[in-house]
Amino acid sequence: FSNKLSLDHVANYAHFSKSYLIRLLKKNTGKTFSTYLNSYRIYRAIDMLENTDKNILEISEECGFGNVAYFIKVFKQNTGITPLKYRKN
Secondary structure (H helix, E strand, O other): OOOOOOOHHHHHHHOOOOOHHHHHHHHOOOOOOOHHHHHHHHHHHHHHHHHHHOOHHHHHHHOOOHHHHHHHHHHHHOOOOHHHHHHHH
């Protein structure tokens, strides 16, 4: 999750076709690949915010977000608040 991942890479690694992986994820999670991956990354970011003193940039990078602004945007979409507000709460 912390590396740059693509649907192609994951499908090849799992020895699935892309279309099969898409259907499998949608059936079991109700989410697309990118939505599922971002949700998992945010889940891990929440754990880091609660249990470490790492700053927002470090957490975003360790969770696989190449851009801190995008991390903050996705975090807010998933939780309703920014990472900094989450940590303060």
